[in-house]
Amino acid sequence: xxxxxxxxxxxxxxxxxxxxxxxxxxxxxxxxxxxxxxxxxxxxxxxxxxxxxxxxxxxxxxxxxxxxxxxxxxxxxxxxxxxxxxxxxxxxxxxxxxxxxxxxxxxxxxxxxxxxxxxxxxxxxxxxxxxxxxxxxxxxxxxxxxxxxxxxxxxxxxxxxxxxxxxxxxxxxxxxxxxxxxxxxxxxxxxxxxxxxxxxxxxxxxxxxxxxxxxxxxxxxxxxxxxxxxxxxxxxxxxxxxxxxxxxxxxxxxxxxxxxxxxxxxxxxxxxxxxxxxxxxxx
Amino acid sequence: xxxxxxxxxxxxxxxxxxxxxxxxxxxxxxxxxxxxxxxxxxxxxxxxxxxxxxxxxxxxxxxxxxxxxxxxxxxxxxxxxxxxxxxxxxxxxxxxxxxxxxxxxxxxxxxxxxxxxxxxxxxxxxxxxxxxxxxxxxxxxxxxxxxxxxxxxxxxxxxxxxxxxxxxxxxxxxxxxxxxxxxxxxxxxxxxxxxxxxxxxxxxxxxxxxxxxxxxxxxxxxxxxxxxxxxxxxxxxxxxxxxxxxxxxxxxxxxxxxxxxxxxxxxxxxxxxxxxxxxxxxxxxxxxxxxxxxxxxxxx
Numbered sequence: 001x002x003x004x005x006x007x008x009x010x011x012x013x014x015x016x017x018x019x020x021x022x023x024x025x026x027x028x029x030x031x032x033x034x035x036x037x038x039x040x041x042x043x044x045x046x047x048x049x050x051x052x053x054x055x056x057x058x059x060x061x062x063x064x065x066x067x068x069x070x071x072x073x074x075x076x077x078x079x080x081x082x083x084x085x086x087x088x089x090x091x092x093x094x095x096x097x098x099x100x101x102x103x104x105x106x107x108x109x110x111x112x113x114x115x116x117x118x119x120x121x122x123x124x125x126x127x128x129x130x131x132x133x134x135x136x137x138x139x140x141x142x143x144x145x146x147x148x149x150x151x152x153x154x155x156x157x158x159x160x161x162x163x164x165x166x167x168x169x170x171x172x173x174x175x176x177x178x179x180x181x182x183x184x185x186x187x188x189x190x191x192x193x194x195x196x197x198x199x200x201x202x203x204x205x206x207x208x209x210x211x212x213x214x215x216x217x218x219x220x221x222x223x224x225x226x227x228x229x230x231x232x233x234x235x236x237x238x239x240x241x242x243x244x245x246x247x248x249x250x251x252x253x254x255x256x257x258x259x260x261x262x263x264x265x266x267x268x269x270x271x272x273x274x275x276x277x278x279x280x281x282x283x
Numbered sequence: 284x285x286x287x288x289x290x291x292x293x294x295x296x297x298x299x300x301x302x303x304x305x306x307x308x309x310x311x312x313x314x315x316x317x318x319x320x321x322x323x324x325x326x327x328x329x330x331x332x333x334x335x336x337x338x339x340x341x342x343x344x345x346x347x348x349x350x351x352x353x354x355x356x357x358x359x360x361x362x363x364x365x366x367x368x369x370x371x372x373x374x375x376x377x378x379x380x381x382x383x384x385x386x387x388x389x390x391x392x393x394x395x396x397x398x399x400x401x402x403x404x405x406x407x408x409x410x411x412x413x414x415x416x417x418x419x420x421x422x423x424x425x426x427x428x429x430x431x432x433x434x435x436x437x438x439x440x441x442x443x444x445x446x447x448x449x450x451x452x453x454x455x456x457x458x459x460x461x462x463x464x465x466x467x468x469x470x471x472x473x474x475x476x477x478x479x480x481x482x483x484x485x486x487x488x489x490x491x492x493x494x495x496x497x498x499x500x501x502x503x504x505x506x507x508x509x510x511x512x513x514x515x516x517x518x519x520x521x522x523x524x525x526x527x528x529x530x531x532x533x534x535x536x537x538x539x540x541x542x543x544x545x546x547x548x549x550x551x552x553x554x555x556x557x558x559x560x561x562x563x564x565x566x567x568x569x570x571x572x573x574x575x576x577x578x579x580x581x582x583x
Contacts, residue, residue: 004403004486006485006486006487007399007403007405007486008399009395010395010396010398010399010403010490011395011396011399011400011403011405011413013392013395013396014392014393014395014396014457014461015396015413017392017453017454017457018417018420018454018457018458021432021450021451021453021454022420022423022428022454024431024435025428025431025432025435026427026428026431028431028434028435029427029428029430029431032430032431032434087320090313090316090317090320091317093313095313095314095317096314098317101317101318101321103566103569104321104324104325105320105321105324106324106565106566106569106572107324107325107328107562108324108327109565109572109576110511110515110561110562110564110565111328111558111561111562112514112515112517112531112532112554112557112558112561113515113517114517114532114535114536114557115532115535115553115554115555115557115558116327116554116558118535118536118550118553118554119327119328119330119331119550119551119554119555119558120327121545121550122330122331122334122545122547122550122551123327123330125545125547127343128342128343128547130330133346133347134347158323158324158327161324162324163576166572166573166576167573167576167577167581170573170581170582171581174582205580205581208577208580208581209577212576212577215421215422218424219424219425219426221425221426221517221518222517222518225517225536226536240424240425240426240518243426244426244429244518244522247429247430247433248430248433248522253430253434256430257430257431259426260424260426260427260428260430261427263424263426263427264423264424264427267422267423267424271419271422
């Protein structure tokens, strides 16, 4: 079986496909990032060296979008992990109708993110939206810069907490019961069992979920696009949105490519940081 | 003496009762919390449903939770209007076609590759490194590749075609299929395949007639998840499929704000139209969702 050449017939089409449609665009994009490209009747390209990269680090609009992205990333991922663990512990008990509740808990997970953003518009809408209609005062969810950011963050938390919850619950259910029985002989404090048994046992999974959420969270695009369109002004414009707009609204292709590359490097830093741990989890 | 003993007995009795009461109340609290969490998770979809069943006139006059039948008479008018628009049909058809074609293509390429990585040893580059490379594709930010991809499709005259979106989505989902199905094949017992080979079956027929049928449930589940991912993809669809190849998420994102502000009844109907299909697909693949979303690292 080892010698059979059929293994290449099996593997190569997939490898070549992914290579062709990722590596080639990536090289192309790197090349573009050194040019100032204008789309007109004819495409004109002028070599500008590292100028586009220099712009990335000096542009105040970039700095704003980085702040928006990082604030969203840190707050929403923290909330998702904490809520996810808490809910998993909660659901890891005997509950009436647990499997139905668990199923309902997972409905946000595959909901089209941009549609979720739109849907929350009817919940946040300042005149007649659900939240403001039951509150005695009005929250400017859409029109106030900070509230809009809170609004986007809450939707992110709503959509992705179920992911953390599901994974943690699966991990909890795979822990052996005997351990818990032994622990209960030692202490009657549920918190201590959680701190010194559950949490350490969950640690590899927590790191995995953290990694997956961080790398996804850096890309955040769909939900703010649907909910606020980046507004008011640029208060909720994420780095991905800014990169997209540089390319497809201002047709500044070189700049957009440079922005994309800086993001790719940021993603790679996150991954290298977790790489060893991730490999352990996957082996 | 006797009174003393009675007193002790009563004390023991009360504390046992107190403990039981405390435990019962805690259980009640836990159940309530679980219900509350579920309600929060499910509410927005309920709210959209409630909105989509109202006449425009009822949108703001109905207050609070907006329970249909109790607070207003539900109507399918918004759904009828939305589904009678040609553009909606066009977008639905595109979304479905692109998702189905992507799924078929990703599985066609991905299943054999996953099998090869599970059962054969590669020497030039180690299996482990090939898998890591596939894994790393999942974290590639799409905004990095969307621009060059757009320019390449422009050169190939494939802008605004379903083909371009099928290519893009296959590229995103193929690594997913390879990584999680490799894990599936690794989990299958080796003995059956060895027996087939001893009996003189070729490696291909061993794969096709022995391993693939055993992996069928996982392959189906991977297919359902890829369908949902492709349906939900927004950035590339927004960039490449503007008119002819417009997908449902792109169509609804463009129609939320009208001159009269946000028309709740349209927005909620359209949002649901986009959300329901992938959600249902994911429910069908429920047993595999955890494994799928952690790329095989955690088994649900």
